[in-house]
Amino acid sequence: xxxxxxxxxxxxxxxxxxxxxxxxxxxxxxxxxxxxxxxxxxxxxxxxxxxxxxxxxxxxxxxxxxxxxxxxxxxxxxxxxxxxxxxxxxxxxxxxxxxxxxxxxxxxxxxxxxxxxxxxxxxxxxxxxxxxxxxxxxxxxxxxxxxxxxxxxxxxxxxxxxxxxxxxxxxxxxxxxxxxxxxxxxxxxxxxxxxxxxxxxxxxxxxxxxxxxxxxxxxxxxxxxxxxxxxxxxxxxxxxxxxxxxxxxxxxxxxxxxxxxxxxxxxxxxxxxxxxxxxxxxxxxxxxxxxxxxxxxxxxxxxxxxx
Amino acid sequence: xxxxxxxxxxxxxxxxxxxxxxxxxxxxxxxxxxxxxxxxxxxxxxxxxxxxxxxxxxxxxxxxxxxxxxxxxxxxxxxxxxxxxxxxxxxxxxxxxxxxxxxxxxxxxxxxxxxxxxxxxxxxxxxxxxxxxxxxxxxxxxxxxxxxxxxxxxxxxxxxxxxxxxxxxxxxxxxxxxxxxxxxxxxxxxxxxxxxxxxxxxxxxxxxxxxxxxxxxxxxxxxxxxxxxxxxxxxxxxxxxxxxxxxxxxxxxxxxxxxxxxxxxxx
Amino acid sequence: xxxxxxxxxxxxxxxxxxxxxxxxxxxxxxxxxxxxxxxxxxxxxxxxxxxxxxxxxxxxxxxxxxxxxxxxxxxxxxxxxxxxxxxxxxxxxxxxxxxxxxxxxxxxxxxxxxxxxxxxxxxxxxxxxxxxxxxxxxxxxxxxxxxxxxxxxxxxxxxxxxxxxxxxxxxxxxxxxxxxxxxxxxxxxxxxxxxxxxxxxxxxxxxxxxxxxxxxxxxxxxxxxxxxxxxxxxxxxxxxxxxxxxxxxxxxxxxxxxxxxxxxxxxxxxxxxxxxxx
Numbered sequence: 001x002x003x004x005x006x007x008x009x010x011x012x013x014x015x016x017x018x019x020x021x022x023x024x025x026x027x028x029x030x031x032x033x034x035x036x037x038x039x040x041x042x043x044x045x046x047x048x049x050x051x052x053x054x055x056x057x058x059x060x061x062x063x064x065x066x067x068x069x070x071x072x073x074x075x076x077x078x079x080x081x082x083x084x085x086x087x088x089x090x091x092x093x094x095x096x097x098x099x100x101x102x103x104x105x106x107x108x109x110x111x112x113x114x115x116x117x118x119x120x121x122x123x124x125x126x127x128x129x130x131x132x133x134x135x136x137x138x139x140x141x142x143x144x145x146x147x148x149x150x151x152x153x154x155x156x157x158x159x160x161x162x163x164x165x166x167x168x169x170x171x172x173x174x175x176x177x178x179x180x181x182x183x184x185x186x187x188x189x190x191x192x193x194x195x196x197x198x199x200x201x202x203x204x205x206x207x208x209x210x211x212x213x214x215x216x217x218x219x220x221x222x223x224x225x226x227x228x229x230x231x232x233x234x235x236x237x238x239x240x241x242x243x244x245x246x247x248x249x250x251x252x253x254x255x256x257x258x259x260x261x262x263x264x265x266x267x268x269x270x271x272x273x274x275x276x277x278x279x280x281x282x283x284x285x286x287x288x289x290x291x292x293x294x295x296x297x298x299x300x301x302x303x304x305x306x307x
Numbered sequence: 308x309x310x311x312x313x314x315x316x317x318x319x320x321x322x323x324x325x326x327x328x329x330x331x332x333x334x335x336x337x338x339x340x341x342x343x344x345x346x347x348x349x350x351x352x353x354x355x356x357x358x359x360x361x362x363x364x365x366x367x368x369x370x371x372x373x374x375x376x377x378x379x380x381x382x383x384x385x386x387x388x389x390x391x392x393x394x395x396x397x398x399x400x401x402x403x404x405x406x407x408x409x410x411x412x413x414x415x416x417x418x419x420x421x422x423x424x425x426x427x428x429x430x431x432x433x434x435x436x437x438x439x440x441x442x443x444x445x446x447x448x449x450x451x452x453x454x455x456x457x458x459x460x461x462x463x464x465x466x467x468x469x470x471x472x473x474x475x476x477x478x479x480x481x482x483x484x485x486x487x488x489x490x491x492x493x494x495x496x497x498x499x500x501x502x503x504x505x506x507x508x509x510x511x512x513x514x515x516x517x518x519x520x521x522x523x524x525x526x527x528x529x530x531x532x533x534x535x536x537x538x539x540x541x542x543x544x545x546x547x548x549x550x551x552x553x554x555x556x557x558x559x560x561x562x563x564x565x566x567x568x569x570x571x572x573x574x
Numbered sequence: 575x576x577x578x579x580x581x582x583x584x585x586x587x588x589x590x591x592x593x594x595x596x597x598x599x600x601x602x603x604x605x606x607x608x609x610x611x612x613x614x615x616x617x618x619x620x621x622x623x624x625x626x627x628x629x630x631x632x633x634x635x636x637x638x639x640x641x642x643x644x645x646x647x648x649x650x651x652x653x654x655x656x657x658x659x660x661x662x663x664x665x666x667x668x669x670x671x672x673x674x675x676x677x678x679x680x681x682x683x684x685x686x687x688x689x690x691x692x693x694x695x696x697x698x699x700x701x702x703x704x705x706x707x708x709x710x711x712x713x714x715x716x717x718x719x720x721x722x723x724x725x726x727x728x729x730x731x732x733x734x735x736x737x738x739x740x741x742x743x744x745x746x747x748x749x750x751x752x753x754x755x756x757x758x759x760x761x762x763x764x765x766x767x768x769x770x771x772x773x774x775x776x777x778x779x780x781x782x783x784x785x786x787x788x789x790x791x792x793x794x795x796x797x798x799x800x801x802x803x804x805x806x807x808x809x810x811x812x813x814x815x816x817x818x819x820x821x822x823x824x825x826x827x828x829x830x831x832x833x834x835x836x837x838x839x840x841x842x843x844x845x846x847x848x849x850x851x852x
Contacts, residue, residue: 097513111493529669
């Protein structure tokens with residue numbers, strides 16, 4: 001179920017003195033099973049962009065085609081689109097409203113018009129996906145849960161629609177480190193186990209780098225960079241120029257290359273940075289260090305000279 | 308975006324009318340309303356008409372802006388006109404056709420009451436178009452201060468108005484967000500009969516109220532942390548001062564009011 | 575009045591319910607004048623409660639909290655305590671009261687009964703210090719999150735406090751907003767020697783403070799300079815906290831045979847140390 005975006009432009013309040021273009025002429029295709037990271041600072045248009053993918057916003061110009069259907073056409077069943085593309089908003093816990101967790105998660109499936117047994121089955125499934133215990137939380141008021149748990153319930157509410165594509169807008173915003181790591185691990189698992197396409201909006205490079213298969217970088221409503229994390233993070237200067245920066249690992253290697261060390265420019269995770277540094281260290285001829293490294297590190301990456 | 312829309316009717320500017328003390332404007336508007344109720348016959352509306360024309364000219368308001376303020380009231384206006392036209396009775400019959408009777412007195416009353424309504428709205432619009440909501444709440448607070456002896460909470464009332472004004476844009480934005488979030492879960496706010504639509508509002512209203520209460524709690528704590536303890540011993544950044552311009556405005560209004568009173572007694 | 579000891583807690587304890595768990599459990603702590611101390615801990619560790627004890631929003635159920643020598647539990651000290659110890663909260667939207675930036679900065683001064691002519695220069699100075707002068711007449715809802723928080727800081731600053739307590743003031747901001755607010759406060763701390771209690775769960779911010787305090791179950795679990803605290807990688811992980819990436823990498827490199835000194839926190843540190851051994 002690919003999502004094709006063709007020449008998407010979105011202008012808020014067109015024709016009024018407050019008119020502003022949030023997205024300008026954006027085209028791309030998202031294939032099944034991708035994990036897309038959408039980067040950009042506040043006001044870059046990333047939230048506006050993802051709200052087009054399930055028809056919450058209508059483009060001023062251009063088309064969005066989901067599963068072969070142009071969802072920007074009149075008369076298209078938006079309910080159908082929303083079953084296919086689930087969107088978890090920023091701070092989604094603020095949308096909870098039902099008396100119990102189970103009822104809240106059931107809201108989406110009920111709107112689709114599923115049978116009672118089907119709804120029940122989906123609620124159990126969705127809560128399981130977000131690693132909450134059905135027996136423990138189903139009958140509890142969502143407002144009695146902790147912040148992190150509320151967020152999981154809200155995500156379950158979207159998962160219960162069984163979307164093929166899941167969009168998450170800043171899913172870790174405002175969480176403490178433990179909560180953040182748990183949510184990220186959960187998203188990674190959702191992507192891996194359910195062959196779900198995931199689109200995650202984030203401004204945290206260290207969060208998104210290890211997860212995404214492709215990054216989209218937005219700036220002032222335009223798609224300015226696109227590629228694998230490796231391809232994007234090596235463009236250090238450009239990322240800095242639009243106020244984004246790169247993961248610390250990539251930043252370190254960049255700084256060392258500036259100092260003249262022959263280090264590769266396409267690494268960013270800490271283990272691969274470690275390997276690159278250790279192999280450089282070993283090549284300096286310190287025999288004892290090289291031995292230790294060979295013993296500790298199973299497959300050290302070849303350090304390639306700076307291009 | 309929704310939050311970019313200016314709130315209320317206020318049109319910022321720096322004219323004499325904009326600069327007048329809000330208390331002056333509130334008092335003058337009160338005088339103006341009194342004047343309208345004192346007008347005895349349609350002809351005498353010429354005085355408030357001149358008065359409003361002068362005020363709006365000084366304020367740099369166009370005729371169109373004033374007309375716009377009547378627009379929401381058009382049905383009420385038509386209703387007032389029609390009811391008075393047909394049902395006020397009278398002796399000088401002008402039209403008699405089937406069960407419809409239009410008398411001269413009816414026409415006069417219909418015009419009279421419609422004019423009264425129009426002038427009321429247009430006049431008060433001059434106030435709201437030229438005075439920011441904050442200045443208005445300031446003016447009201449100070450004007451109502453004497454009522455403190457009967458324990459009227461004038462400071463609290465003004466503080467409530469300020470906070471409401473501050474949070475309206477925030478809540479509008481939030482409403483938009485919650486609505487979209489529920490739509491993403493298949494909620495439908497637009498179709499169905501009245502009951503279905505009312506029911507569809509629950510997923511919007513519950514989170515909105517929960518959030519408003521949470522905000523209220525946090526705001527209360529933040530206000531306390533900044534030493535807020537009611538109106539007692541509080542000073543103000545915005546100090547209201549009457550100027551020569553205010554005096555002139557009072558004189559002009561007094562004159563207009565006098566003309567209307569004289570006109571009424573001559574009739 | 576000169577404030578020699580901005581914050582001192584003596585076995586301060588707080589429980590929300592009569593016989594509930596202690597949210598803050600016998601915390602004794604003294605914060606020297608002019609220092610910037612970071613308080614870390616996962617949600618529910620008691621950081622926020624501790625902050626509210628320092629501003630008399632909560633009163634200790636046991637022990638004492640002294641702000642500039644004033645016991646927060648005494649009612650006659652209440653407004654003095656809050657003037658000495660200003661507080662900035664997490665949600666930028668829920669702490670701005672007025673519809674115009676300048677008037678919001680004035681809010682605290684109005685409450686203190688500062689005469690109007692005296693307010694004006696204090697407001698201007700506060701807005702200048704947080705670099706928001708050009709937004710003095712703006713409506714708060716048109717500002718970015720970072721700008722709103724700087725307005726909140728100005729509102730506290732105008733009251734000329736000795737201590738500023740920021741309770742996760744950057745939690746809801748994007749990276750540039752975070753940096754904007756942190757550097758503003760750090761500058762105020764250095765230039766005006768305002769004591770700062772910076773509550774956060776961003777390790778990178780804590781790494782730039784003078785001292786780091788880690789709370790766990792309402793008690794102090796770690797206390798020291800950033801270098802001391804962040805070199806205990808395993809301990810931090812056990813407490814559910816993040817380790818700054820460079821501290822983690824340093825540990826990984828040490829295990830790989832590189833001899834790196836303790837206390838590497840930032841990319842700058844790492845570059846310096848690697849240059850010495852590569």
